[in-house]
Amino acid sequence: MKAEHINPFLKSTIDTFATMLKRKIIPGKVYLRTVASVADISGVIGLSGDIRGAVVMAYPRETALKVVSAFLGENVNDLNEVVADAIGELTNIITGYAKKDLADIQMSISLPSVIRGQNHLVDMPKDAPVVCIPFGGECGEFVIEVSMVEKDK
C-alpha cells in the first residue's frame, strides 16, 4: 500500500467530522498495525476491484457516544442500534469520500457492517499491511485502520 493511498482517508475523516458533525479532530502519527485496536464498536467496509482490503473505524464506547450525538444532533447514551447504524453510515461516508481521491484505483466499497462488543478486536487479512490512523480531539480518541493489497499480489 502506497502512502498516497492513506492521505485520502485522513482528509476524508477530518472533512466529514468538520462538515457533518461540526467537530474538529486531530490526527496522530500514522503507524503500521502490529496488534489489533481494541474497541467497543467498529464500522467495517470491504474494498474490492483492483485491490482487496478493508477499512475499520474502531471506537471506544465514550468516543462513539460523543461522535454519534454530534452526528445526529441529539444525545445518545447507549451503544444501541441507533448508534450502530450511525457508526456504519459514518464509515460509509468517509470511505466513499476517500474513494473519490483514489482515482487511480478501480474500487468498489461494500455496504457497512458494524461490530458491537466490549473490548473486541477486528482481524484483518494477514498478507497485507494494515495502516492505522489515530485521531483525537473534542470527541475523544479513535482509530481508522486501512488495509489494501493489489489483487495480483
Next chain:
Amino acid sequence: MKILLVDDSSTMRRIQANTLNSLGYNDLVQAEDGADAIKKLRENPDVKLVLLDWNMPNMNGLDCLKAVKADPSTKAIPVMMVTSEAEKTKIIEAVQAGASNYLVKPFDADSLKAKITALLGGG
C-alpha cells in the same frame, strides 16, 4: 408537501428528516431501499420530492431513479440523489438518468436546505 426519504441508513433518514422539519416540511415518508421506495410511491401518489441514496440493498438508487423516471405516474417528481458516490462519472450517470439535483455526502445542513429549497421553489 409530502417528501419521500430513501436511504438504507436510518441515521441518514433521521438527519434529513430533522433538516426538513426545520424548514417546515413535516409530511415525510421513509423507505429503506429502492424497492421499498417504489412501493411507497405507489402508496403515496402525492409525493412531491424524493431524496434518494445510491448504495442500498435490494434495489440501488440508480435503478430506483430509472424506474421512477420510466413510470408516467411518477416521472415528473423531482429526485435528488444524496449519496457518498462522489465521482463525476457517477454524477453524470445520475443526471442522465433524470436526477434533478445531486448532493454528495458529507454535506452540511445548509447545503441540504439550499438544494431542497431550490427544488421546491422556496418552501
